[in-house]
Amino acid sequence: MKAIIEERTTHGRGQGIFALQSFSKGDILYVGVLDEKPVSNHSHASQISKTTFGFHKGLSSKFNHSCDPNCGIALNDSGGHDIVAMSDIAAEDEATFDYAMRNYRIEHFTAKCGCGQARCRGSISGWKDLPQQRKDDYAGFVAPYLLEMDRENAAISREPELLLLDR
Numbered sequence: 001m002k003a004i005i006e007e008r009t010t011h012g013r014g015q016g017i018f019a020l021q022s023f024s025k026g027d028i029l030y031v032g033v034l035d036e037k038p039v040s041n042h043s044h045a046s047q048i049s050k051t052t053f054g055f056h057k058g059l060s061s062k063f064n065h066s067c068d069p070n071c072g073i074a075l076n077d078s079g080g081h082d083i084v085a086m087s088d089i090a091a092e093d094e095a096t097f098d099y100a101m102r103n104y105r106i107e108h109f110t111a112k113c114g115c116g117q118a119r120c121r122g123s124i125s126g127w128k129d130l131p132q133q134r135k136d137d138y139a140g141f142v143a144p145y146l147l148e149m150d151r152e153n154a155a156i157s158r159e160p161e162l163l164l165l166d167r
Helices: 058-062 132-137 144-166
Strands: 005-009 015-019 028-030 071-075 081-085 094-097
Touching: 005 058, 015 028, 015 058, 015 094, 028 058, 081 094
Parallel strands: 071 094
Antiparallel strands: 005 015, 028 081, 071 081
């Protein structure tokens, strides 16, 4: 099997993943395979359901965060996160995704974000802290349990209002 991505040293951001060929929107760059060991929330752990975290095997942890990514997340049949092109990616481009696309809360990246993008938020935050416009921009490229958690939290926040209307 011919490699389509590879790990390389980036300028100022440690290791990263680079495309060895061009990709079109929707193409899978990396198929996520979960490690069988259970883990708690950790800096390199991926949230894999509303309450569960896990590690992916292989190069998954080498994809850098970006506040303006060219890749997103798709949940595969095994529960792992595939890394999918959100836009066209040229050979030699670094492939990045926003860590908020898989984690509702980010508790382990307290340092300033170093993505260098014009749309940088200044810190690596979770899905719950993204503005609605950014969530809308990521439609179709986020883990579905994040959307479910948003719906549940919205319903909880509306409950007192509904109670007042019933009186």
